Amino acid sequence: MPEHADRFLEAHPFDRGLWLVVAFAAGIVAWVSLPALADWIALLLASLAIALFALILLDESRFPYVRLALFGCAAMLAAGMATIWAKSELVGQPGIARPAVMTLQGKVLERREEPAKARVRLLLLARIPEFPDPVRVRVNLPIAKDLPTITEGAEIRLRARLMPPAAPMLPGAYDFARTAWFNGLAATGSALGDPTVIRTSDQGATLRAVQRSLADHVRSQLGGSPGSIAAALASGDRGAIAPADDDAMRDAGLTHLLSISGLHVSALVGAVYFLVARLLAAIPWIALRIRVPIAAALMGALAGIAYTLLTGAEVPTIRSCIGALLVLVALALGRDPLSLRMVAVGALVVMLFWPEAVLGPSFQMSFSAVIAIIAFHSAAPVKGFLTAEHHGPLVRMARNLILLLVTGVVIELALMPIGLFHFHRAGVYGALASVIAIPLTTFVTMPLIGLALLLDSAGFGAPAWWLAGKSLELLLALAHFVAARPGAVTMLPAIAPWTFALFIA
Known part of the structure; x- marks a missing residue:
């Protein structure tokens, strides 16, 4: 059996590298699928054991390609797990424990206008009592309450109803909570009152402002649905x-x-x-x-x-x-x-x-x-x-x-x-x-x-x-x-x- 596998790998030199990338992706999926820390450690140790087994016990003169394949796939599987685990530890942000109504004061990191839904979506860096450091919060502001001075870099205060990032409604459905974790998002919600601009932005021209200006220009030249799609x-x-x-x-x-x-x-x-x-x-x-x-x-x-x-x-x-x-x-x-x-x-x-x-x-x-x-x-x-x-x-x-x-x-x-x-x-x-x-x-x-x-x-x-x-x-x-x-x-x-x-x- 190993002889057949080695001959097969030798006959397909350009396909071997592709499976290393597949093994890397499999490590990422395994980290998400396994439920506990002990499972992650066990799979990492098993992968490293297979890699060492391939290097130490397999005869390089008899099975050179099987030896490299086992070592490479096991190492890439472990590397995939380690990559997503490291990113989760570095940027992962827990959500708030329960729905809450509170006054937020923070800096506007991003502003997205959604005229079709009559709202402006703001990404704020604000303090919440649950966390010692400022966290990212996404708030939907009705377009009727929008102010022209609410731009990236401005500091604002508003009252909002916040929700924890939503878990999947059904098994296999979209997991917004996982997306929010890796995006560093602690809560989402809607503004309840009029916002107050505490300090206007001192930033110069930003890419987001250029993007909005370009979209506004396109919509000014083309009206209706064609203009929206052109933008x-x-x-x-x-x-x-x-x-x-x-x-x-x-x-x-x-x-x-x-x-x-x-x-x-x-x-x-x-x-x-x-x-x-x-x-x-x-x-x-x-x-x-x-x-x-x-x-x-x-x-x-x-x-x-x-x-x-x-x-x-x-x-x-x-x-x-x-x-x-x-x-x-x-x-x-x-x-x-x-x-x-x-x-x-x-x-x-x-x-x-x-x-x-x-x-x-x-x-x-x-x-x-x-x-x-x-x-x-x-x-x-x-x-x-x-x-x-x-x-x-x-x-x-x-x-x-x-x-x-x-x-x-x-x-x-x-x-x-x-x-x-x-x-x-x-x-x-x-x-x-x-x-x-x-x-x-x-x-x-x-x-x-x-x-x-x-x-x-x-x-x-x-x-x-x-x-x-x-x-x-x-x-x-x-x-x-x-x-x-x-x-x-x-x-x-x-x-x-x-x-x-x-x-x-």
């Missing part, structure tokens, strides 16, 4: 999207278009890389003196980082930016940018800084979609379909459309169990809607918004805004049409964790 694409501010439109996008399987993630970051980075590379290559004096791919990759990286910061630098956006930067590095070095090894490196980087993200649907859906795309397009039948002889542009276009549709179906099949586990619902027609929505957003809407913002600096952005609005009206019409179809949404009761683990395996 979300340009700045990451989703607070003004009407609930009916948000529900339609979700039921149509298109809600991922509203959240700044891999699609948006990769579209921007890819466009900048392509344009810069073409421009530099067209100038012989420059093309002969610098490496065009490296220069284009550098400009694409700067654009991706700037877009990530401008849209709020949320964890999903940062994760997408990291993936895009790795792709740019591969392009600059002349390596294959779309490989499972590249996905594994990106996942490991994310897990090192945000190990708790492994348990969330965003991480799981993002990497599952990328893995499904790479695995599907690496299959021999698909490669043969792409390289087969064609007879003109119409056949080539038909082939690309078929491949786009089938890719959408593959992604939908990969993501549906994840959506059902976390949300107990999934859009059935998402693959069909995405065939139109993704190219429309990537190649029409986002370039038009960028062009309109560029032309606004000279006062000529109105035509581009009109075209962008029409494209967004088409996107919304598609979402409402698909969401209204019979059977558009599949609803299921809670799925047992072991069933979900079986699917992942």
